[in-house]
Amino acid sequence: MQSIINSIVKNRNLILYLTLSIISFNSLYTNSSVHYNGIGKIATYLSGKSSFFSSSIDSYFNLKEKNKKLIDENLKLKEIELEYKNQIVENKSFNSISIINANVIFNSINKSKNIMVIDKGTNGGVDEEMGVISSKGVIGIIKSVTENYASIISLLNTDLKVNAILKNSSTIGSITWDGLNPKILKLNDIPLSSSIKIGDTIVTGGMSFYFTKGIPIGTISNYDNSSLEGYYEIDISVFNDFSSISNIYVIERTDNDEIKILLND
Amino acid sequence: MIREQLRNIFFYTIILVFQLFVFNHINLVGFITPFIYLIIFIHYKTSYNKTTLIFLGFIVGIIVDLSMQTYGSHTFATITICYLRTWIEKYSFGVNSNLPSAMINGTQLINRLRFFGLIIFIHSLIYYSLVFFNIELFWTIVLNIIINSIITFIVIWLISQLISNK
Numbered sequence: 001m002q003s004i005i006n007s008i009v010k011n012r013n014l015i016l017y018l019t020l021s022i023i024s025f026n027s028l029y030t031n032s033s034v035h036y037n038g039i040g041k042i043a044t045y046l047s048g049k050s051s052f053f054s055s056s057i058d059s060y061f062n063l064k065e066k067n068k069k070l071i072d073e074n075l076k077l078k079e080i081e082l083e084y085k086n087q088i089v090e091n092k093s094f095n096s097i098s099i100i101n102a103n104v105i106f107n108s109i110n111k112s113k114n115i116m117v118i119d120k121g122t123n124g125g126v127d128e129e130m131g132v133i134s135s136k137g138v139i140g141i142i143k144s145v146t147e148n149y150a151s152i153i154s155l156l157n158t159d160l161k162v163n164a165i166l167k168n169s170s171t172i173g174s175i176t177w178d179g180l181n182p183k184i185l186k187l188n189d190i191p192l193s194s195s196i197k198i199g200d201t202i203v204t205g206g207m208s209f210y211f212t213k214g215i216p217i218g219t220i221s222n223y224d225n226s227s228l229e230g231y232y233e234i235d236i237s238v239f240n241d242f243s244s245i246s247n248i249y250v251i252e253r254t255d256n257d258e259i260k261i262l263l264n265d
Numbered sequence: 266m267i268r269e270q271l272r273n274i275f276f277y278t279i280i281l282v283f284q285l286f287v288f289n290h291i292n293l294v295g296f297i298t299p300f301i302y303l304i305i306f307i308h309y310k311t312s313y314n315k316t317t318l319i320f321l322g323f324i325v326g327i328i329v330d331l332s333m334q335t336y337g338s339h340t341f342a343t344i345t346i347c348y349l350r351t352w353i354e355k356y357s358f359g360v361n362s363n364l365p366s367a368m369i370n371g372t373q374l375i376n377r378l379r380f381f382g383l384i385i386f387i388h389s390l391i392y393y394s395l396v397f398f399n400i401e402l403f404w405t406i407v408l409n410i411i412i413n414s415i416i417t418f419i420v421i422w423l424i425s426q427l428i429s430n431k
Binding site for chain 1: 315316319320323326330336337338340341344345347348395398399
């Protein structure tokens with residue numbers, strides 16, 4: 001107590017100065033509209049800045065949750081998009097497609113038969129021979145499934161052949177990989193009679209059990225029309241960067257069984 | 266002692282009367298009003314109590330504010346220079362700042378110039394910043410501070426010479 005009194009006595013001039021300053025500012029604030037508005041503006045600015053600061057900290061800590069929400073939302077939108085395309089192009093009913101979100105936990109790009117592993121398996125609704133895409137385009141096809149994991153044959157696998165078309169002319173071909181450059185795929189079976197140019201977009205053709213029509217794959221980066229076989233040799237610059245894929249969608253076509261029955265008959 | 270205090274009060278009153286009834290009505294080139302009342306704080310003896318000086322600054326500031334309808338700008342400027350006076354003295358007079366008697370007599374001219382200049386400049390700086398209170402008028406504020414400081418300085422310097430000679 002004594003020390004408090006001592007420090008008050010010691011700093012009496014400062015205390016007096018601050019008190020009188022507050023009195024003069026109060027007088028300015030209450031009597032002069034210029035100062036009233038000015039101080040009001042400063043107060044608004046400070047409170048705005050401080051709440052911006054606190055909200056940005058807050059949003060940083062909520063990033064994980066927001067990320068999850070965005071992925072879920074994306075999933076729904078992707079489903080609607082594919083469903084919509086499917087309906088227009090193939091005039092099929094809704095609900096013929098469902099989408100499962102998964103994260104990549106293993107990925108290789110430096111072999112000739114590259115595979116990926118994702119964190120969803122039969123428990124998550126994933127089954128063999130389902131198509132896999134990312135937000136940018138086609139990734140590959142589910143090869144084998146366990147309860148909690150699934151492996152994917154990615155486009156960067158010399159065994160995989162995916163049905164594809166030129167977006168503009170609907171000429172049908174197939175996508176393969178020659179095992180060399182992970183950014184370049186090959187488009188085969190395009191006859192020399194069809195007209196193509198560099199920059200043309202290649203999308204899935206829809207003539208498979210795996211992918212619906214219109215999912216992007218890449219653009220034509222180079223082509224050679226000197227082949228004697230009557231087909232172009234086309235290089236495709238792929239949309240996906242296979243070295244940095246983390247989030248993928250597995251497409252399930254619920255009408256596959258129906259089609260298979262027809263084919264078996 | 267009482268006689269000295271009465272004399273001081275008489276001196277403060279005379280200066281305030283001059284400020285309120287003469288200098289407040291002077292508007293050189295439209296906006297310059299010399300604040301001669303600052304002489305009270307310049308001539309306040311260092312041996313006197315600092316707390317009293319702050320109170321004196323508050324009372325004088327309120328009186329000038331009321332007469333000029335500036336609502337507290339003068340008050341804040343004067344209490345600030347009263348509060349800062351110890352540091353201004355030390356900065357201006359250095360080791361001689363603890364002189365027991367008046368500040369003015371027996372000190373070097375350059376030190377006095379610095380002391381007068383600092384008190385007047387700090388006062389003008391605070392006063393005009395508060396009166397305009399608008400960053401968009403920055404150059405107007407700077408112009409007012411400089412010109413008014415110079416004019417106030419000249420007037421106060423002349424009055425000081427007059428008092429000292431007496």
